Amino acid sequence: MTGHDVGGNHFDGESENVVQARDIHGDVHFHAPKSPRPSPNQVPPPTKFFTNNERQLKDTSKYLRPDEEAEHQAPKVVVLEGAPGSGKSETAYQWVHQHRAAFPDGAFYAPLEAGTDETGLVGEALLQCLLGVGYSPEEIPADLGGRSNLWRSWTTGKRLVLVVNGAVTAAQVLPLLPGAGNSAVLVTAARSLISLRARAGAEFVPLEPLSKESARKLLCRIVGDARDLADEPGPVDELIERCAGQTIALCVAGSELAGRPERPVARLVRELSNERRRLAALSRDHDLSVEAVFNTAVGRLDEQARLVYEAFGQHPGVGEVGSVALAEAVRLDEFDLQDALDQLVSAHLIREVGDDRYAAHALVRDHARLLAGAITEVNDRFVEFYVRRALSAGHAVQPKRGWLEALWPGFQPEPIGPDEAWAWLEAERVNVQAVAGELHAAGSELVCQLAVALWPFQEQGKHVDDMDVINRHAVEVATHRELTFAAGLALIQRGFAFRARGESDKAAELFAGGEEKARAVERDDLTATAVESLGISLRDQGDRGGARPVLERNLAMAERLDDPRRLALARMHLGSVAEPQRGEELLDQALAAFASEPYNAAKTRMWRGRRRTELARYDDANADLRAALEYMTEHGKHFDRAQVLVGLGDNALAAGDGEAAREHFLGAAAVCRTRGFAELGEQVQVRLDQS
Template sequence: MEFGLLGAVEVRDRGESVEIGHVRQRSVLVALLMEEGRPVPVDRLLDRVWGERAPLRARETLYGYVSKLRKLLELDIERSPAGYHLTVDPAQVDLFRFRAFVRDRDFDAALGLWRGQALDGLESPWFDALRESLHAERVAAELDRNDVALADGRHAALLPSLRQLAGERQLDERLAAQLMLALHRSGNDAEALRHYEIVRHRLADELGVDPSKPLQDMHQRILNGSVEERAAGPRQLPAPHPWFTGRTGELAALGSAGTVVITAIGGTGGIGKTALALHWAHRHLAEFPDGQLYVNLRGFDPSAGPTPPETVLREFLEALGEETIPAGLDARAARYRSVVAGRRMLVLLDNARSTEQVVPLLPGSDATVLVTSRLKLAGLVAAHGARSVSLDVLNPADAREFLVARLGAERVAAEPEVVADLVSWCGGLPLALSIVAARAAMEPDFPLAAFAGELREQPLDALDAGEIGTNLRTVFSWSVAALSEEAARAFGLLGTVGTADVSLAAAAALLDRAVARARMVLRELENAHLVHQHVPGRYRMHDLVGLYAADLPADAGTRLADFYAATARAAALAQEPHKPLPEHESGHTLVFESNAAVMAWFDAEHACLVTEQRQALERGAFDVAWMIGRTLNNYHLRRGRTFDDVEAWLAALRAAEAMGEESKQATAHMCLGADYVELGQSALGHQHFERSLELFARNDDPVAHGAAHRSIAWAAEFEGDLEKALEHSVLGLEKFRVAGSEVREAESLNEVGWRYACLGRYAEARTFCEEAMLLNTKLGHVEGIAATLDSLAHIARHDDRHADAITHYGEALALYRELDNSAELAKVLEHLGDVHAEAGEDERAREHRERALELYREQGRDAEAAALAARI
């Protein structure tokens, strides 16, 4: 079965066209396909298919369409609490094949898939926007193909199509530069220069602008006979802000790349630092032929600390093509300086917290660096020769031009005095101007005087005194006053959230509304530019908006904390139903149908959970703090996030101590002991183990006591004391048998067998592991089965039963993928690679080892990564 979206929507079965029904039924199919297997909530499907023109009983109609698609195409369209989802192989969908070909730089194959206008015949606002986005992808691929062809010297063959495209897209400056280059290389400089003049006049007449710097540079290089090509480097700059205006003096102060080493652009939040930096950078792109690096350093993120330079250096080195990233800040900084040396590059470090955060990211004398920060960063100026360019508010003329760019010259010119008042009240702050302009743009038929009249009702004394923060309060209060009562209440409640963003489900819990209703309320806030849906289903506020909202009176109660605690509990139980957890109630608890859904939720919500745990501890909600720390444990293990696990358990331990619950304290000590041993802090780890055993012994809980022995056994093995590891494994097994805990018994049987294998006693090892497999299988304990398969594979390998070893490892891999346990997946991949290597199957061995190495690096497991890299 093949699905065609790059033209009229079609389905083919073994090459034969399949009837898929009328336009709305085709729309449902495409809306599901576009999510690539992710669930689509019913409300979102309705919005995509009909927009605001949904018929009566639209849900029943939708259900009918889904049912017909299932029957017509024999598709497995599943429904869950998260919505409908359709999983197909990406290779079956021409759009996904197109994107894969683009990623592989096979542009001819990619563009050959297009049959006309994408999604031809589908009509709704969502499909219109999607069609426009897909068209932009096609144009980008065409331009990239042209670059590749020109780099390969195929300018003569490319000329006819370039001429045709230039006629169709007469204002596309990148295309114009490509045509000029092809003409130049074909010996036709005169036509190239004539085309430049045509484009220059057209840009001036239609848009009132000059050609871009890259196009001007191409013109000048043809005149000078100095055209040259350079290898492409990273291109990480975000798009420039579409309504950037003014800042002539600041742009001049920034100068050019040839003279600027570092520029610290200071100014308060919302003043337009990033907009200025990006505008300057895009105007000077041609001066950085070796690439541009960009990072948001999150220096003033209210929910988390600044991004560590060591993390940024890893990302930069990977973007620069480095395959092996050294450990440690100094080593990474040195490698970074070496790689960048001699390259003409731009490095944009956005939202820096301090000079200390920036200094390791300075590449040397060859690259240009732009730094934005709310602080002056005097250390950069004093010690590193940075030029400081501080931003003030926009002058009245530039502020008016901003409104012209946003609202149109005709509308602004019709009410000059009102516009002057709006500019004055906004105090020239770009963020305030954006809010005013957005409100006016949402009501295009209203005179601007109507908005000025609403704003006039608010006191402007503080604005007259030049207090920008107070001016923002005035503008924000005006925006909030225009909201419905429900949306205004929601805005105040969102101000109580201490996280960087919030999911739709969490917002629904906070507002105590159904998800569909919460989405509508958030959409009203989005339209007022008070929140931003930065990725589908997740919302955040600009930091100044958030500060304003936080000052509003709002009683959020414990709804959000209860949502996180109860949903984290449900997620943990879905992963490990055999591990009991105390009850925690919430009317908005999510339900999880699979391990993949659990891991996806923890991935998305990890930062929010950590923040909520910290806040719960601070306000004395110790049950929430404990629950979040406990439920994150298995997730951290599966993702290999040991440092995060330590922080979560330390907070949980403080909560358990505050509650006076010794069993919970013992569990925290036990898990901290294992974490600290893994991190190389054995002495501290064993202190926690000893305290754990002491507390467990007081309440005579054999299951808990057995768990402590298991952890000590793991730590002993990690430290190389296999005899001690076996001893505590056996003690743990005995405790679980006494307690009648079959799941724990099955896990311990495998661990005893594994430690016998580590000691070279393979016959005994196999006996215990086969008993473990029988019990795990009886219980349906998938994680236990996967771990036991890994042990049996190891035993088979050392018994010279290579076929059995490969089979067992393969089965373990499948189960760990099902569980989304990337930590164990990496280890099994490495072991499987070793077995293939021993069998002389070098290609397969390298494939598995390289994937394991990739996972180790993603998880920050530097020691394992280094050891494996040395062997590959």
Template sequence: MNLEFAAEGWEVEFGLLGAVEVRDRGEVVEIGHVRQRSVLVALLVEEGRPVPVDRLLDRVWGERAPLRARETLYGYVSKLRKVLGVDIERSPAGYRLAVDSPRVDLFRFRALVREGDFDAALALWRGQALDGLESPWFDALRESLHAEREAAELDRNDVALADGRHAAVLPALRRAADERPHDERVAAQLVLALHLSGNDAEALRHYDSVRRRLADELGVDPSRPLQEVHQRILAGDVEPRPSGPRQLPAPHPWFTGRSDELAALGSSGTVVITAIGGTGGIGKTALALHWAHRHVEEFPDGQLYVNLRGFDPSAEPTPPETVLREFLEALGEKTIPAGLDALAARYRSVVAGRRMLVLLDNARSTEQVVPLLPGSTATVLVTSRLKLAGLVAAHGARSVSLDVLQPADAREFLAARLGVERVTAEPGVVADLVSWCGGLPLALSIVAARAAMEPDFPLAVFAEELREQPLDALDAGEIGTNLRAVFSWSVAALPDEAARAFGLLGTVGTADVSLAAVAALLDRSVARTRMVLRELENAHLVQQHVPGRYRMHDLVGLYAADLPASPGSRLADFYAATSRAAALTLEPHKALPEHESGHVLSFADQAAAMAWFDAEHACLMTEQRLALERADFEVVSMLGHTMNSYHLRRGRTSDDVDAWLMALRATEALGDEFRQATAHMCLGADYVELGQSSLGHKHFARSLELFARTGDHVAHGSVHRLIAWAAEFEGDLEKALEHSLLGLEKFRAAGAEIREAESLNDVGWRYACLNRYAEARTYCEDARLLNAKLGHTEGSAATLDSLAHIAHHDGRHADAVAHYREALALYRELDNSAEQATVLEHLGDVHAAAGEDDLAREQWGRALELYRVQGRVAEAAALERRV
């Protein structure tokens, strides 16, 4: 999904093909210094794909990243959001900036090159690409972009020469020949242009000069294309002479997108064997044919094509012997030998020295392809639903895997197929069609074909059908145009264990899943699970989009979900038991019931536990909802309890409400009043924080009522602690102190030292809020000693925050700074980013009071960035207004 510009009326364009610039209606927009521009470009070039923070740091600074580089990066992103008026999204996958492709000159350049409008494409260049940006990554990117420009120039020259416009390109060819004296394609173009201009003497002199230079400096003869131009001039023949078989099928008429993949395929001079992989319907054959027809002039000795029928439900894969006989016949051989080895040897001999293209479509295996590989100069394209790792490993093939089309390319495809007028008339509906097709070219083709056959139907008819029954809507009633059938061919080719795993993955219900979770789902070891998933990856039915995490295309997932599978409770038990282990790592004294799983994970420290929650949060929330639907109430309750500490540390209050509401329904179904009371207590705190105090206090009251029946002093004390916090949040400091003291009394009566230490700090803090600093300091120092005795890191951090506040208001500036910095270090150790933000804001206040304005602004800026990342809009707005 492309993000719209937030600034009203902006028509912003981005220039990368020269000095980096941003323009609004032609006027230059100031976007900051070189590093800030570097961040913008590093995000823009991904065309809406997320960039992990570590990768972004490497792109911008390389090995010269400054101290606190992450915080500096956060600041740059924040400033870019303000300057550009765009939403640069932050997610666990990284930062993401998506803008419409026509707004970026680089993407316009590539689109124009794809369309063959080379003059318009080259006119977009203003100088050296990304001029002024410096890092190893930018240097490599700049070199790659200039290679794209040179390729476009060469293609432009070929077209111009074929059209008789030799005079127009002659000056540029002279300059290119001077700049790249060893480029034989440039040399051949210049020799031909000179001849067509009537200057044979200079053409032959230039050829001879290049020939001698190549011999003297590189010890090689001119390439065959350059020699052929020379010979044709000597013979007075400059017209192309067709020779050899021309077997390529027609290109797909509505091919769109795939600029990166086309660039990866390169040209015949650099790619000998290319394996194009992707799931069924992803557009492998369309890409191969599009590339082949664009480069057909590079293969004057012919083009061979065969459909190897690797995944055809109506026929067995075509044997290599059959293909070799057909190829030899097409190459004019009269006597065809018998036996695979003899056929392959004759084939290699016949093709040797020829500039040919061999397109092997729909291969089933590396073994099927290897006998069909020429031995020398021919270029080979291989398409397959499998990755053909053996072809890559043993034969040096380049692997080009296809993903789905970007939304802009998908819309362009529909416009090409249905007409711009029909598509622009229903933009919202087209967006729905693109979304439900998930960028899968076959799905888009089926929808477009159905819509083309019913030109009077509004597109909303097809969008509604897709929304209700996606796989049924993508059945055009013929072989090859039924998405279920296409997917089934891939699954049918799988080993039994992998096919069973595919069906079980259809029951997961989340966007992605971890390796450990799949191991639990399959009830296999991690090592065995990795091998099974590799089978599915090889068939392009799952994708390992980041190390250790797997996902399916939405439509593949729907197909998998339709397959019969019985996962049992293994995945739910894994999430519940591992979430319990992670929660106990964060809070070792938390009271949680046991939960059994044969695949439970353990965590070395709190940072590891928080990292697991970060990665699995969406899966945990989904699993809790699914468990509630199937009445697995113990799992629902466990997940509500175990995610609470994580939600608090990450400032995810709304998520905490959702989790506790589900847990409350589960505990009510179980009739467990103690766990009901816990849910009411936590919901009370969440609702107060979200500004719904009345609802929050209703939950507090119900919690006290239920805990009163249990006689549990610790539980009672916990409710009083949260009521005290809520009272302070609402500005009633006397009530906050009252409930803090009641909580402390309950914890002491229960002998719960951890909770007593936390309550001592609570009481001290409330005295401080009432400006009674002597009493405040006494309670907080007692809390500090007890936390140290117990090794309670989180309690120590909170107490240091309180002592820093007291020191600040006692006028002890150095003590306040020291306490805040110590608290900050502990919260970093705990990976508690929510409290880090709060402490940073308070530390800025201390520096400001001491007249240290630069230090104050630095801390406030870091706090503000964290508030924004955490979605704490109110805190961010309040801090912005205040500073």
């Protein structure tokens, strides 16, 4: 550690793991995944046409030192710099491919190409890395800080390589850095990341435009046996100049030469010279336009392939595009669509990245958008497809929730199984969020429907940022359109995002706003949900007295609604804050109703144990809490496990066993630090200070 600000929260230096806390008593524990997996290999393979000066790869090896062994050293970081299309990503992939054997603990990939306009990119990258090593979704914290801590913990002492692709800021890179060990990190920079030199000891490897020799080698590799470029040395030199050393432009030009072997290279050079200047930022000067290469390549496509190409410019967001979505957008049958896609892949305009899934470089999307002109019906069909499938898939995740049917009585989902629904939603998350953004900008009520349908998936999958953003969109649109019921539900749903982050004050504010809107439209079921959520939030903040009257109201509403399950939940929640004798009676009633719900039964036992401690029935309390701890530990319910440990500590302290109490409190504190449960962690710290 090289520096600190007294009394502040600033850290500047190098450390294996950083935990922010006032006082730490005992050890900090980080837990391995329950189901570890084989060494992940997430980095994409390099293209077979990879061509570049050897200097870049040698410099990267010089800084990353893949064969070096050292203990307790910070990860070595190299930033690959260069203009868009200069081959930064391919250089990183090639280096990893050459040195993969030196990193037995895995090759990880963090795609950040969407830049700062997409939410949760770093958190999503950490989620995928942690899932890749075997952590289950419920073991992974919802907040970025918790995920970063868990990632550093798992990686400490290991030997792995990480590619961070398309970073815009140093702040995106820092949470992704592994812990101390023998790890290597390659970062491709979308903008200047010079501050990484001071903050992470990064070295920088610039990728200049390809030299003439490397560019000619790349063209020859792409053209292959289709023609002999040595027969036209002068025109090939001119073509390389027109492409300005840009890898993407050279790939497109090479594909054109391979596809038209009977035409002289000079003809392609003349066509490029006559194109208008677009995408000037990717040209060496105003006379050398990458767009000219794209225009020429697209001009060689047949009508259907050009239609599909332009569709990539009309597609919402920056995510991969599935062939099913494309088929609906361009209205081609599967055979014609596949022919068109094959043309585009062969022309190096798009890449096939999975079964029936395709990706286009940002430059290609920009160019395709320019060709398509204004927003067209193709974009409308993309949006309609994603909305229809997202509503149906979201409904399939939790079909008995009921809010979609209550808000929109005519709602009719397409048939889709829960497993297929979950897989589709995971694959299309980025695209669906982009569609939600477009609907929000247009003021469409459909964004409200999406927010309701997607909430169970987002809540169960810990996609907290998605939940926050889409429900904020829904609140704004519903309020503008005077859809009070929908606005109230979106406020409540958004509150759960803040509750998951540990921001209970903000969650309580949103729950209260939801209740206000629910009462305005006289929806007792929504009012009860808002009241219950508010009471739980107050309880989680440690405000038992404030939570009690709120949850009393919730119980009264549940009794009027006469829903057995809602009534059991209301009794459990009120029992968690009620006076000891009444609390135990309520919890006994709730436990009897949860015979088929082991999670809620375990939560009920936890709260009953707390009430029995207050009744000085320490052995009974201990039995309840031990049973709850066993279930929560076995099923990875980390927040609940920490709560149970606090209860065990309180019970031991009340029974006069201070040593056992402190052990339980230390265990709870370790869970809170590891998982990012800030508010509960503060409550535990108070107990430790007093014990």
